[in-house]
Amino acid sequence: KPLVFSGVQPTGNLHLGNYLGAIRNFVALQDHHDCIYCVVDMHSITAQLVQPDLPSQTRSITAAFLAAGIDPKKHIVFNQSRVMQHAELAWIFNCVARIGWMNRMTQFKDKAGKDRENASLGLLAYPSLMAADILLYRATHVPVGEDQKQHLELTRDIAAKFNNDFSTKIAELGVGVEMEVGQETVHGFFPITEPLIEGPATRVMSLREGTKKMSKSDASDLSRINLTDDADTIAKKIRKAKTDPAPLPSELDGLKDRPEADNLVGIYAALSGRSREDVISEFGGQQFSVFKPALVDLAVNKLAPIADEMRRLEADTAYIDSVLRDGGERAGAIAEANMKTVREIVGFLSN
Numbered sequence: 001k002p003l004v005f006s007g008v009q010p011t012g013n014l015h016l017g018n019y020l021g022a023i024r025n026f027v028a029l030q031d032h033h034d035c036i037y038c039v040v041d042m043h044s045i046t047a048q049l050v051q052p053d054l055p056s057q058t059r060s061i062t063a064a065f066l067a068a069g070i071d072p073k074k075h076i077v078f079n080q081s082r083v084m085q086h087a088e089l090a091w092i093f094n095c096v097a098r099i100g101w102m103n104r105m106t107q108f109k110d111k112a113g114k115d116r117e118n119a120s121l122g123l124l125a126y127p128s129l130m131a132a133d134i135l136l137y138r139a140t141h142v143p144v145g146e147d148q149k150q151h152l153e154l155t156r157d158i159a160a161k162f163n164n165d166f167s168t169k170i171a172e173l174g175v176g177v178e179m180e181v182g183q184e185t186v187h188g189f190f191p192i193t194e195p196l197i198e199g200p201a202t203r204v205m206s207l208r209e210g211t212k213k214m215s216k217s218d219a220s221d222l223s224r225i226n227l228t229d230d231a232d233t234i235a236k237k238i239r240k241a242k243t244d245p246a247p248l249p250s251e252l253d254g255l256k257d258r259p260e261a262d263n264l265v266g267i268y269a270a271l272s273g274r275s276r277e278d279v280i281s282e283f284g285g286q287q288f289s290v291f292k293p294a295l296v297d298l299a300v301n302k303l304a305p306i307a308d309e310m311r312r313l314e315a316d317t318a319y320i321d322s323v324l325r326d327g328g329e330r331a332g333a334i335a336e337a338n339m340k341t342v343r344e345i346v347g348f349l350s351n
């Protein structure tokens, strides 16, 4: 049975990239799937350990999930650290994954920078915890933005190696399932997870530099639209967004070497729920002096209600905490049932 899992770090402001690349898709998936959405607070201490506002950041991401339309009664919303089995399974995966696999991760190289010896061990092991998040629930589908693709490939590698290394024990205990992976049928305890990288905005770029991804950590606030920006701020940021002087092309092909224009068209398409082709057929040949104000209107219309609802929810910490507590209990029950089997497969005595 398909099960959706995804996570968002409670570090810095949520921006349009997080919303269009991930959260919006979380909302869409809940109509036809069982979903688990997690605020990954344990991941957020890998880059910076001491974060006095971690509790409020965790609540704020939770508020964003709910404000965007995730239903915490039908689905599970919780913060990672509440369910300690994430750490337990991550440890086992630290012994499944190879150091070389971790060293190849582009996000690790970016985040660790030049002084790699001085990065936390947690930053190196980050993808192993991420694999544990997903596989602890034996989730089959993971909606994310493009930048998480490599981590999801690693998750598949970890699942495949675990299934393979323990194949005898898994068969003996009768806890494996048959899965279709590409053309092949494989047998194992952990599913080989499918990434869902979908929509016209899987990689939203910086508004200041069309070749850099929009990110929480960019020093310039003008580079991103935060989910909590008010209408004036959104308007200012779009007005100041870098563009080239040419009008929009009348064919999609014409966006090829124009990263800034391409980015704004992608954002327009995603926010309006239309295809890029459609947007180009409406605005092709128009100047940015026409397109940008239309984008401002659209962005304000779509984002302002979410920002308002987020603010309202953030003020109600008792409610937010009750959502996380309830979600944590439900997640914990699934997690413990699966971990019992994992402990048995590995050979840890626990009875």
Ligand code: TYM
Binding pocket: 005, 006, 007, 008, 009, 010, 017, 018, 019, 020, 021, 022, 023, 040, 043, 129, 130, 133, 134, 142, 143, 144, 145, 146, 147, 148, 151, 201, 202, 203, 204, 205, 213, 214, 215
């Ligand atoms: P995080 O917190 O950096 O980002 C949350 C989600 O937003 C997407 N995203 C973007 N999408 C499009 N354009 C952008 N500019 C952009 N920036 C961010 C990310 O791809 C992500 O989907 N490692 C993950 C969190 C995580 C996780 C998991 C995800 C931990 N465990 C298990 C899925 C499953 C991260 O740091 O996301």
